[in-house]
Amino acid sequence: MTEYQEKAIAAIEAQQTKLEEDSMPWLVGEQLKDICRMEPRSAELIAQDLEVKEMSIVAAEKKIKAFADGRKKNNSSGVSGRQSDRILREFYGLTSIGEAASVPERAEDHVLRLEDFF
Numbered sequence: 247m248t249e250y251q252e253k254a255i256a257a258i259e260a261q262q263t264k265l266e267e268d269s270m271p272w273l274v275g276e277q278l279k280d281i282c283r284m285e286p287r288s289a290e291l292i293a294q295d296l297e298v299k300e301m302s303i304v305a306a307e308k309k310i311k312a313f314a315d316g317r318k319k320n321n322s323s324g325v326s327g328r329q330s331d332r333i334l335r336e337f338y339g340l341t342s343i344g345e346a347a348s349v350p351e352r353a354e355d356h357v358l359r360l361e362d363f364f
Contacts, residue, residue, distance in 0.1 A: 247283070254282045254293035261296070261303050271307040277330065278303065281340070288340045295338050306337050 258275045265272040282289035295301040310333050314323040325333070335342060 248286045248289065250290040250293050251282050251286055254289040254296065255279050257293055257296040258282070258303060265304075270311070271304045274307040274310065274330075274334070275303045277327075277334065278306070278338075281331075281334070285340075288338075291340060292338055301338070306334055309333050309337050 258278050262272050262275045310330050313333055314325045
């Protein structure tokens with residue numbers, strides 16, 4: 247795991263400690279942690295953005311809720327995993343999943359450290 251991945255996950259978990267477990271904002275944090283684990287470059291942007299109050303996981307959840315509320319039918323609303331992923335990627339300025347896979351990786355993403363084996 248890269249330094250940015252660790253930093254982003256720690257920042258998300260710090261925000262989650264102020265939330266009720268399994269609440270909607272807390273779950274947004276879980277989704278962001280998944281993105282961070284799979285995409286080191288996205289983790290770097292997320293780590294930077296989470297330092298800004300207006301970019302918190304609570305603020306991100308409000309964007310998803312606003313989208314869901316705009317589609318409300320019969321007093322019910324929701325979003326799919328794909329939709330929430332798209333909203334989070336737009337909110338944090340991340341590449342789409344397909345774009346992330348086509349971006350060449352940095353050499354430092356492939357550093358092999360002996361301490362990783364102990």
